[in-house]
Amino acid sequence: MPDLFHSLLKQDIGHLRIVAELWGIELESPKAEGALEELSASLLDPDLLTEIIDSLPPEADSAITALVNAGGRLPWGTFTRKYGDIREAGAGKRDREKLYLKPASATEVLFYRGLIARAFFDTQKGPQEFAYIPEDLLSLFSRTDEQPPVPTISVEPLGRPASPGERGGEIPADDSILDDATTLLAALRLGIEPPETKIPKNVILSLLQAEKILNKKGTPQPEPIKKFLEAPRKDALAMLADAWLESEAFNELRLMPGIVCEGEWTNQPLETREFLLNLLDAIPEGKWWSLNSFLRDVKVKYADFQRPAGDYDSWFIKRASDGQYLRGFAHWEEVDGALIKYFITDILHWLGQVDLSIAEGAAEPTSFRLSSIESSNEEKGKISVASNGKINIERTAPRVVRYQVSRFCEWEEPRQDEYLYRVTTRSLTHAKEQGLKAEQLLALLVKHTGNKVPPSLVKALKRWEVNGTEARVQTQVILKVSRPEVLEEMRKSKAARFLGEVLSPTTVVVKGGAIQKVMDALTELGLLTEVEESKE
Incomplete structure (x- = not known):
């Protein structure tokens, strides 16, 4: 950082005289260059500095202490949000109104005493403006913390316990993310559009990629899938949570x-995640906690938790509903505050680590409780098979079995805690194209239903394995x-190319999409026709 001399170098003689006046120093030189040398020497007197620091108002003293403990500098935006800004004023207005005698903020108190300056310094994200204490002046301060300046978190939890009014209907954490992951993996292996899941697909995909169950392109990896699906539920949930915890690619903000x-632009999701988890670790486990009070305290104490340089302008983030860009600290609640809420009420809840409560009349969670679900390691849900090829699989059935069975079937809309599938010739053909055999499905069903597969379905699967599709149902x-003569006349006309298989002397199949053309041809032959709608 620049020293005191270079920090004051660009200031006019009027500013230098203000600093001297507030320090009780008389400048002899009438020119800025000489006055600067006199002032720099005087301000570096340890005893005089102590007197000035002791005379600071409490808020200004807190501000200079914060800078000292931060290693001498803080992002300008971060510093001024907490301690106030400096009013814009030219030299004439400054001297005429004597603004320095009526400081509007702690920042002005320190600035007009020469204790702080502002400048741009290089950071990992490029040049960033900082409030800083000149280097030689900083060396005279007694550090309140002799350790290297690192971000610290109070041991006291942020926020407060939930009030009775913030408690309401409870939503316990569960491990249903495992079922959604199974559904998504099966759909990906089948190459079909995944059905709607309780947890957003992009979140599940990111978690599966973090655990390397999917590669970076989103392609399923057979061995990791097998390991994940065969693991006890508690272990499988831990696999996802551990992968999320250590992932640099899983980006809560972009999700x-x-x-x-x-x-x-880039953010630092891993560092942000670790910071928020450290804050949450201070909250007593099992105690309901006010969500809004937690958010409020984070904003007061750690507003820049995901923005190390206090930069609220370089990230291009817009509101999805209307396209408005959310730039500046004024949108903290819609971006940074919303991220904390999403982190607690969605991500941690989905991973089985947080219970939620919604107060009466509220639309969103109002309190939360850190918890760890008791996930059952046993998957004993039932699988039932009907003679018409319909298969019902309970949510608590072995995930690996549902994954395997679903690859042979058409998928139907699931019910609460139950997945519905149906065996069809089309689904068996699709499975065959992926190297699967009908006999494998039959073996799975026999094993996991206690040999309660209807004989007719057993027979159908075995015959299909040998003969393929033996009957087709078509809508024609x-x-x-x-009279037969009319049909014969049709077959000799230009409409003949629209006619298919003859079913009887007076009945013929019309080729797809040719109804109107056949009707027009009949009209030309002097015959009017009518279309009969099927009655179901």
């Missing part, structure tokens, strides 16, 4: 609904005429 992140358009 958060309601906003759109644009541009090439049939043309019926009153």
Whole structure:
């Protein structure tokens, strides 16, 4: 950091005289250059510095202490949000109104005494403006913390216990993320569009990639899938949670609904995650905690938790609903505050680590409780098979079995805690194209239903394995005429190319999409036709 001389070098003679006046120093030189040398020497007197520091108002004393404990500098935005800004004023207005005698903030108190300056310094994210104490002046301060300046977190939990009014209907944490992950993995292996899941697909995909169950391109990896699905539920949930905990790629901010992140800027999701978890670790486990009070205290004490340089302008984030860009500290609640809420009420809840409570009349969680679910290691849910090929699989059935069975079936809309599938010739053909055999499905069903597979389905699967599809059901358009002579005349006309298989002397199949053309041809032959709607 620049020393005192260079920090005051760009200031005019009027500013230097203000600093001297507030320090009780008389400057002899009428020019800025000489006055600067006199002032720099005087301000570095340890005894005089002690007198000035002792005379500071409490807020200004807190501000200079914060700078000292931070190693001598803090991002300008961070510093001024807490301790106030410096009013914009030219030299004339400053001297005429004597603004320095009526400081509007702690920052002005320190600035007009020469104790702080502002300048741009290089950071990992590029040049960033800082409030700083000149280097030689900083060396005279007694550090309140002799350790290297590192971010510290109070041992006291932020926020407060939830009030009775913040408690309401409880939503316990569960391990249903494992079931959604199983559904998504099966859909990916089948190459079909995944059905709607309780937890957003992009979150599950990111977790599966963090655990390397999917590669970076989102392709399923057979061996990791097998390990994940065969693991006891408690261990499988821990696999996802541990992968999330250590992932640099899982980005809660970019996954958060309601906003759109644009541009090439980067954030630090791993560091942000660790910081927030440290804050939450201070909250007593099992105690309901006020969500709003926690957010409020984070904003007061650690507003820049995910923005180390206090930069609220370089990230291009817009509101998804109307496209408005959310730049500046004024949008903290919509971005940074929303991220904390998403982190607690969604990510941690989905991973089985937080219970939620919604107060009466509220639409969103109002309190939370740190917990750890007792996930059962046994998956004993039932699998039932009907003679028409319908298969019902309870949510608590072995995940690996549902994954395997679902690859042979058409998927139907699931019920509460139950997945529904149906065996069809199309689904068996699709499975065969992926190297699967009908006999494998039959073996799975026999084993996991206690040999309660209907004989008719057993017979059907075995016959399909040998003969393939033996019967087809088709919906076709049939043309019926009153006499065979009419059909014969049709077959000799230009409409013949629209006619298919002859079913009887007076009945013929009409090729797909050709109804109107056949009707037009009949009209040209002098015959009017009518279309009969099927009655179901």
